[in-house]
Amino acid sequence: MIERSGAPALELVQITKRYGAVTACDRADLAVYRGEILGLLGQNGAGKSTLMKIVLGLVQPDAGDIQVDGAPVRVDDPVAAAVLGIAMVHQHLSVIDALTVWENVHLGERVPLDVRKIRSDVGDIADRYGLDIDPDARVGDLTAGQRQRVEIIKCLRRDPAVMILDEPTSVLTLAESDALFGVLRHVVQAEGKAVVLISHKLDEILNGTDRVVVMRDGSVVEELETSVADASQLATAMVGRQVSLRSEASALGLLESLTNNRERKASTEADREIALRIDSAVVVAKGGNRLLDELSLDVLAGEIVGIIGVEGNGQSTLSELMSSLIGLDGGSVEVNGVKVAAGKPGVMCAAGIGVIPEDRHDAGCVLDLSLAENIILSNPRQVASRGVINRSERDALAQELIDRFEISAQSPSVLFRTLSGGNQQRAVLARELAAAPSVLVAVQPTTGLDVGAIEYMSEQIRVAAADGMGVLVVSTELEEVLDLADRIAVIYRGRIIGEMARGDVDLERIGLLMGGRNE
Amino acid sequence: MSATTGQMHEESKLKRAALHIGLFALFFALALLASGLLVFAVGGAPTEVLGTLIDGSLIIDGAWGRTLAETAPMLLVATGVIVAFRSGYYNIGQEGQVGIGALFATLVALQMPGPGWFVLIMALIASAVGGGIWAGIAAGAYFLRKVDVLISTLLLVFIAPKIILYLTSRESLLLDMSGSNSRRASQSEQIPEGVRMPEFTIFGNTMDFGIIGAVVAALGLGYLLARTVWGLQLRTLGLNERMAQRVGIKPARVGGGAIVGSGAMAGLAGGVILLASAFRLQDRISNDTGWDGLLVALVARLNAFAVVPVSFFFGILRRGSSSLRATGVSQTITDIVQALFVIAALLPAAIMIVRDRRRARHLAALATELETADD
Numbered sequence: 001m002i003e004r005s006g007a008p009a010l011e012l013v014q015i016t017k018r019y020g021a022v023t024a025c026d027r028a029d030l031a032v033y034r035g036e037i038l039g040l041l042g043q044n045g046a047g048k049s050t051l052m053k054i055v056l057g058l059v060q061p062d063a064g065d066i067q068v069d070g071a072p073v074r075v076d077d078p079v080a081a082a083v084l085g086i087a088m089v090h091q092h093l094s095v096i097d098a099l100t101v102w103e104n105v106h107l108g109e110r111v112p113l114d115v116r117k118i119r120s121d122v123g124d125i126a127d128r129y130g131l132d133i134d135p136d137a138r139v140g141d142l143t144a145g146q147r148q149r150v151e152i153i154k155c156l157r158r159d160p161a162v163m164i165l166d167e168p169t170s171v172l173t174l175a176e177s178d179a180l181f182g183v184l185r186h187v188v189q190a191e192g193k194a195v196v197l198i199s200h201k202l203d204e205i206l207n208g209t210d211r212v213v214v215m216r217d218g219s220v221v222e223e224l225e226t227s228v229a230d231a232s233q234l235a236t237a238m239v240g241r242q243v244s245l246r247s248e249a250s251a252l253g254l255l256e257s258l259t260n261n262r263e264r265k266a267s268t269e270a271d272r273e274i275a276l277r278i279d280s281a282v283v284v285a286k287g288g289n290r291l292l293d294e295l296s297l298d299v300l301a302g303e304i305v306g307i308i309g310v311e312g313n314g315q316s317t318l319s320e321l322m323s324s325l326i327g328l329d330g331g332s333v334e335v336n337g338v339k340v341a342a343g344k345p346g347v348m349c350a351a352g353i354g355v356i357p358e359d360r361h362d363a364g365c366v367l368d369l370s371l372a373e374n375i376i377l378s379n380p381r382q383v384a385s386r387g388v389i390n391r392s393e394r395d396a397l398a399q400e401l402i403d404r405f406e407i408s409a410q411s412p413s414v415l416f417r418t419l420s421g422g423n424q425q426r427a428v429l430a431r432e433l434a435a436a437p438s439v440l441v442a443v444q445p446t447t448g449l450d451v452g453a454i455e456y457m458s459e460q461i462r463v464a465a466a467d468g469m470g471v472l473v474v475s476t477e478l479e480e481v482l483d484l485a486d487r488i489a490v491i492y493r494g495r496i497i498g499e500m501a502r503g504d505v506d507l508e509r510i511g512l513l514m515g516g517r518n519e
Numbered sequence: 520m521s522a523t524t525g526q527m528h529e530e531s532k533l534k535r536a537a538l539h540i541g542l543f544a545l546f547f548a549l550a551l552l553a554s555g556l557l558v559f560a561v562g563g564a565p566t567e568v569l570g571t572l573i574d575g576s577l578i579i580d581g582a583w584g585r586t587l588a589e590t591a592p593m594l595l596v597a598t599g600v601i602v603a604f605r606s607g608y609y610n611i612g613q614e615g616q617v618g619i620g621a622l623f624a625t626l627v628a629l630q631m632p633g634p635g636w637f638v639l640i641m642a643l644i645a646s647a648v649g650g651g652i653w654a655g656i657a658a659g660a661y662f663l664r665k666v667d668v669l670i671s672t673l674l675l676v677f678i679a680p681k682i683i684l685y686l687t688s689r690e691s692l693l694l695d696m697s698g699s700n701s702r703r704a705s706q707s708e709q710i711p712e713g714v715r716m717p718e719f720t721i722f723g724n725t726m727d728f729g730i731i732g733a734v735v736a737a738l739g740l741g742y743l744l745a746r747t748v749w750g751l752q753l754r755t756l757g758l759n760e761r762m763a764q765r766v767g768i769k770p771a772r773v774g775g776g777a778i779v780g781s782g783a784m785a786g787l788a789g790g791v792i793l794l795a796s797a798f799r800l801q802d803r804i805s806n807d808t809g810w811d812g813l814l815v816a817l818v819a820r821l822n823a824f825a826v827v828p829v830s831f832f833f834g835i836l837r838r839g840s841s842s843l844r845a846t847g848v849s850q851t852i853t854d855i856v857q858a859l860f861v862i863a864a865l866l867p868a869a870i871m872i873v874r875d876r877r878r879a880r881h882l883a884a885l886a887t888e889l890e891t892a893d894d
Binding site: 323324325345346347348349350355362363364365366367368369373376377378380381384387388389391417 | 751
């Protein structure tokens with residue numbers, strides 16, 4: 001048991017932050033003492049990040065107090081936070097590739113440049129904490145783990161009293177994660193610093209922390225000593241027992257009709273073909289981190305499979321794979337039994353995989369083409385003869401989809417950029433469904449949409465499946481997956497670590513799986 | 520929601536055009552003022568700068584024909600620039616590609632046997648092939664080894680004249696052996712009369728067929744970009760590379776093709792310069808046609824229709840400043856005058872781009888705000 005004497009190094013009292021109708025933090029209390037590692041556990045959107053942004057002065061709370069060593073303080077901006085001895089290692093590393101290690105360490109400091117001192121400081125810190133690194137290496141040449149060391153060295157050089165690490169292991173290999181926890185243990189034990197570790201990984205929290213706080217929907221729902229915590233208790237607290245109203249409604253109402261449907265389907269399950277088979281897919285990032293680690297998954301024709309997992313566990317890689325944006329380092333992808341040469345331009349599209357990407361601006365549309373051009377983009381030859389596009393055919397096709405999918409646009413020739421976000425999403429959906437693919441991959445299809453749009457999108461996805469498409473819904477939101485999927489698979493560190501049918505859903509088990517426990 | 524943004528978009532179009540024209544007028548007045556001061560400072564007649572520029576390029580007998588002939592190579596280059604830039608691959612090595620095109624045309628024009636018209640056509644084809652190969656080196660380096668296209672095409676510019684100089688100063692190669700030994704310049708023999716570009720005369724103005732070919736090429740490109748599958752793919756590649764990859768547009772084929780094609784257009788411009796006006800190969804045969812063509816395309820904001828008038832404007836400047844030189848103003852000064860007008864033409868476009876970006880950001884923020892308000 002750790003002795004906690006005196007005031008906490010950092011204490012948050014009744015912090016509330018609202019964004020419009022959304023309450024990101026709801027009277028949250030949190031205290032971290034010197035000499036301990038506090039784990040902060042929660043799903044995406046639980047309010048962890050907002051709370052930490054408040055501590056760093058990036059966001060101002062609507063209500064509540066911040067205290068450092070027992071004295072109330074104001075944190076107006078990150079500079080004020082730094083003066084108070086609060087420092088953070090961000091999840092998305094903010095190092096600059098073109099600069100060397102020592103240059104990155106100096107960056108942002110408002111003191112005259114003393115190259116010799118910085119380089120020796122980097123060496124000292126590296127020795128003291130066992131963070132082996134060459135001060136003159138170019139950051140762009142380093143692995144993800146080494147780049148994170150640069151951030152940590154930068155953070156430690158300011159000798160903070162409180163260190164906050166946001167999902168620090170999401171870019172690390174297992175060995176690098178172990179090394180990181182060695183460093184953190186040293187920091188708290190030998191130097192009496194306080195560490196806050198934000199994570200969704202249950203093993204990390206159970207093995208690496210002294211105390212754990214669980215957040216859900218903006219509130220702190222559980223706080224206990226790690227030594228008395230067990231995984232299932234934390235998983236339940238993280239996911240919550242209550243299924244949301246939305247899922248309940250769909251389970252009672254909409255799904256009623258689908259249940260019969262499903263029974264019919266079930267009887268013919270044996271005859272149904274495998275629309276998509278991903279077999280032991282491996283994708284390795286520079287530095288050896290396995291983004292997909294022998295991921296295997298089958299999607300049957302007419303089935304909706306939901307992949308749930310906390311962000312950063314391989315979902316975006318999976319989406320890129322299905323969009324022909326990256327190749328495989330191992331394994332294979334088959335569509336209707338035919339192997340696809342992953343990574344070559346357009347192969348997935350040609351093989352019959354439609355994708356609704358999470359960020360439609362990334363690989364979902366071209367903002368500076370017209371709506372009609374975006375609609376014919378995946379197969380322009382359908383409205384062309386000898387390479388010349390027939391404009392009236394093109395516009396007729398676009399108009400048909402505009403009407404069918406109720407896209408609010410003045411004409412097919414409006415610039416895609418001028419459409420609202422919801423209409424852009426509809427247009428992408430329209431294009432992908434109009435191509436009648438064998439498989440539809442939808443990544444976070446309803447995130448950020450309003451209630452009506454969510455219903456519409458969900459309905460379209462169900463209809464697509466009923467028409468015999470194999471649908472893969474990839475999401476970080478449990479509700480979305482519970483609402484749509486016939487079968488649920490959990491992704492963790494680039495692999496599917498558990499599956500269950502919608503009817504057998506056990507929320508506690510999903511929570512455990514999302515946290516990396518498969519027992 | 521989309522209706523309101525749409526309206527804002529339409530409304531700003533009119534305002535934009537007015538603003539653009541206003542900016543042009545302003546910067547032109549400034550360029551003219553600065554040119555006048557400059558000419559005055561070196562002892563010339565400042566009030567005659569504009570008059571001389573216009574007289575020399577448009578008014579006096581046969582002037583606009585010569586201006587159009589001067590315009591043709593620039594227009595060909597600019598058309599090529601549009602192909603490359605729209606695909607997202609920034610080939611800026613036109614100045615070198617023009618030279619290599621002229622070199623290839625020279626080799627064919629001087630050495631190929633056959634009737635004149637046939638040799639002429641083969642020489643023009645060869646010039647396009649030459650420019651294409653020169654740009655193709657950069658394309659190959661990019662798609663095989665990820666060498667930056669901007670840098671490789673630029674560096675190739677400086678190699679091209681060295682190759683031409685080498686070839687035109689060796690007896691055994693292309694050096695013209697006529698004339699006395701001591702007065703020999705590093706240049707090739709003259710292109711025989713029968714292989715030169717044919718000319719035609721309208722309203723007393725004589726020009727070669729280069730300008731007709733160049734205008735057809737520019738308008739044809741405008742059609743291809745807007746109306747064909749190739750055009751759509753090329754634009755998609757330039758606007759969103761990842762989307763292009765997803766829908767199966769092969770960067771090496773479409774983008775590499777665009778680099779080579781733009782080089783071929785620049786090479787063709789070199790062929791036209793050689794066969795319509797220079798008639799001899801020299802290392803400086805391009806005489807900034809490549810750079811000017813690049814500027815033309817940028818001022819026209821990569822619009823295949825707008826390059827036609829813009830290149831004519833550049834033709835007026837080039838032609839007009841040579842008549843300014845004829846009035847006794849030194850070339851240094853006329854070059855500066857020309858540059859001032861180029862800057863005057865470029866600045867409004869640059870200002871509009873910056874303004875558009877700001878507006879787009881503002882509109883996007885507004886749309887998001889409205890959408891959240893909808894929730």
